[in-house]
Amino acid sequence: MASAVVTRFAPSPTGYLHVGGARTALFSWLLARHHGGDGRFLLRIEDTDLARSTEQATLQLLEDLRWLGLHWDNEQLVYQSKRSHVYNAIIDSLISRGLAYKAYDTPGELAEMRKAAEREKRSFIYRRREIGDEQLRRHESEGRPHVVRFATPVKDYRFDDAVLGPGQGVAADQVQDFVIRKSDGMPTYHFAVVVDDAEMGVTHILRGQEHLLNTVNHIALQEALSYPRPVYGHLPIIMNLDGSKMSKRDRDKKIRDAVKLYISKSKKSPSDVAAAASLGSSRLEGWIKDSKQQLDISEQSALTHVIGLKESDLPEILVHDFRKNGYLPEALLNFLALLGWNPGGDRERMTMDEMVQLFSIAGIGKSNAKFDRAKLLAFNTEAAAAATPQRLVAAMKDYLSINPDSPLNRASDEQLGKILEMKKGFRLLREVDESARFLFAADDQLQYDADAIEKVLRKNDRHGATVLQDVRGILSALSDWSTPSIEHAINTYVEQKQLGLGKVAQPLRVAVSGTTISPPIFQSLEFLGRASTLRRIDRCVALVPD
Numbered sequence: 001m002a003s004a005v006v007t008r009f010a011p012s013p014t015g016y017l018h019v020g021g022a023r024t025a026l027f028s029w030l031l032a033r034h035h036g037g038d039g040r041f042l043l044r045i046e047d048t049d050l051a052r053s054t055e056q057a058t059l060q061l062l063e064d065l066r067w068l069g070l071h072w073d074n075e076q077l078v079y080q081s082k083r084s085h086v087y088n089a090i091i092d093s094l095i096s097r098g099l100a101y102k103a104y105d106t107p108g109e110l111a112e113m114r115k116a117a118e119r120e121k122r123s124f125i126y127r128r129r130e131i132g133d134e135q136l137r138r139h140e141s142e143g144r145p146h147v148v149r150f151a152t153p154v155k156d157y158r159f160d161d162a163v164l165g166p167g168q169g170v171a172a173d174q175v176q177d178f179v180i181r182k183s184d185g186m187p188t189y190h191f192a193v194v195v196d197d198a199e200m201g202v203t204h205i206l207r208g209q210e211h212l213l214n215t216v217n218h219i220a221l222q223e224a225l226s227y228p229r230p231v232y233g234h235l236p237i238i239m240n241l242d243g244s245k246m247s248k249r250d251r252d253k254k255i256r257d258a259v260k261l262y263i264s265k266s267k268k269s270p271s272d273v274a275a276a277a278s279l280g281s282s283r284l285e286g287w288i289k290d291s292k293q294q295l296d297i298s299e300q301s302a303l304t305h306v307i308g309l310k311e312s313d314l315p316e317i318l319v320h321d322f323r324k325n326g327y328l329p330e331a332l333l334n335f336l337a338l339l340g341w342n343p344g345g346d347r348e349r350m351t352m353d354e355m356v357q358l359f360s361i362a363g364i365g366k367s368n369a370k371f372d373r374a375k376l377l378a379f380n381t382e383a384a385a386a387a388t389p390q391r392l393v394a395a396m397k398d399y400l401s402i403n404p405d406s407p408l409n410r411a412s413d414e415q416l417g418k419i420l421e422m423k424k425g426f427r428l429l430r431e432v433d434e435s436a437r438f439l440f441a442a443d444d445q446l447q448y449d450a451d452a453i454e455k456v457l458r459k460n461d462r463h464g465a466t467v468l469q470d471v472r473g474i475l476s477a478l479s480d481w482s483t484p485s486i487e488h489a490i491n492t493y494v495e496q497k498q499l500g501l502g503k504v505a506q507p508l509r510v511a512v513s514g515t516t517i518s519p520p521i522f523q524s525l526e527f528l529g530r531a532s533t534l535r536r537i538d539r540c541v542a543l544v545p546d
């Protein structure tokens with residue numbers, strides 16, 4: 001039996017999933033799930049651009065969708081690159097019916113036509129150019145490269161958009177014969193998307209607004225092929241808070257600006273920087289000059305490492321960036337759901353089940369959506385506070401799996417549970433990671449912050465260092481190494497000496513963590529163990545100058 005609602009997500013695999021793509025996938029998934037057993041959500045890989053699509057990128061994409069929990073219902077993934085025979089059979093039949101034709105224009109001729117249109121201040125509209133039979137035979141016998149174009153019937157194309165309203169589309173004078181098969185023999189996006197949506201029985205297409213006008217081509221093809229027209233809904237554009245369009249290039253922009261600053265301040269040449277990051281120098285220089293170029297994730301991280309930019313200084317754009325920085329998928333999904341969709345009233349925090357229940361196309365607005373990072377961070381903080389300990393340990397392990405350099409990868413589940421408990425109230429898993437790294441450092445490798453040593457331990461006649469020595473004695477004599485017993489012993493000392501707790505806790509904190517910030521100190525000491533604590537105190541006291 002045919003399902004009532006079939007949606008799909010049809011990404012072009014060029015790398016990790018962009019949040020805009022994730023929002024499209026989420027809305028399509030929610031719409032299908034809202035219809036329960038009558039709804040299906042399908043996944044199709046649009047990899048007809050052979051130069052840009054890679055197997056690796058497809059795997060990354062699937063990994064992101066799985067991480068988000070947006071599971072698809074087709075057991076066999078549809079790869080467009082494997083369906084050329086299907087598209088070609090249909091294209092051949094269109095040619096034989098006179099509804100499509102081979103076009104032999106060279107790139108030079110096309111450029112000339114474009115220029116002519118520009119000179120005459122009209123938009124370039126490609127319509128069929130008659131060439132004689134003889135010339136056609138000559139082109140064919142020469143094996144001259146060609147594309148296949150659809151002979152688009154010239155008329156107004158109008159459609160109702162489920163989000164943007166009726167009357168979308170173009171007037172007849174804007175209609176042109178677009179390419180349906182490229183010279184490499186692959187179908188274009190316009191062609192494959194129409195065939196596949198029809199063959200997969202897709203009833204509802206939700207996608208980004210950048211595709212709005214493409215819909216005209218799709219409708220024209222559907223009419224020629226007698227396919228039903230699905231419902232179209234084009235989703236609002238996602239904007240940064242500064243009013244610029246959120247783009248996958250935002251990260252590159254930030255890194256590029258920082259690299260330029262680094263080069264001018266450090267007086268290093270671009271090729272020095274390139275060498276330090278193991279990049280080709282022409283690659284780096286090309287990227288610096290051309291704001292359209294993008295580095296891949298590994299190039300980005302090599303470069304940011306060299307110039308001292310932290311992951312947390314960069315705007316997250318890809319789903320992978322959010323995962324790497326320690327967002328929980330449930331928080332990200334809840335936030336993405338609100339980028340254009342209003343569930344009703346001022347409701348914001350929702351579980352996946354609630355979103356499924358409430359979702360409707362009617363709730364999607366027309367106006368641009370704002371990507372408010374502070375709000376997302378607040379969502380994440382709340383979601384982490386509400387999560388069970390087991391959920392958080394699982395999330396932490398997932399975070400660590402893509403942050404292999406973190407020493408927390410050596411922690412047991414039980415240790416991770418303790419650390420997460422100590423850092424209760426945290427915003428991101430990255431914060432938990434960074435603030436707990438000192439617990440996993442080798443005692444003789446711990447780095448001490450020189451300012452902290454000066455301020456907390458040396459100042460006032462080495463008062464802090466003296467306290468530390470007293471405390472060392474107390475801790476080494478403790479019979480029970482547990483948080484309550486450590487706390488009790490330190491409090492007793494504080495009372496005896498009539499000191500504020502900070503005057504004791506801060507020196508201890510610097511001694512064991514190297515800095516003035518750490519998770520709760522007594523719990524940290526218990527976690528670290530007595531031997532490590534004492535070794536660190538000794539090493540630290542020895543570092544305090546007279």
Ligand code: GLU
Binds near residue numbers: 046
């Ligand atoms: N492959 C297209 C994209 O990634 C799909 C667009 C559509 O949903 O039709 O943008």
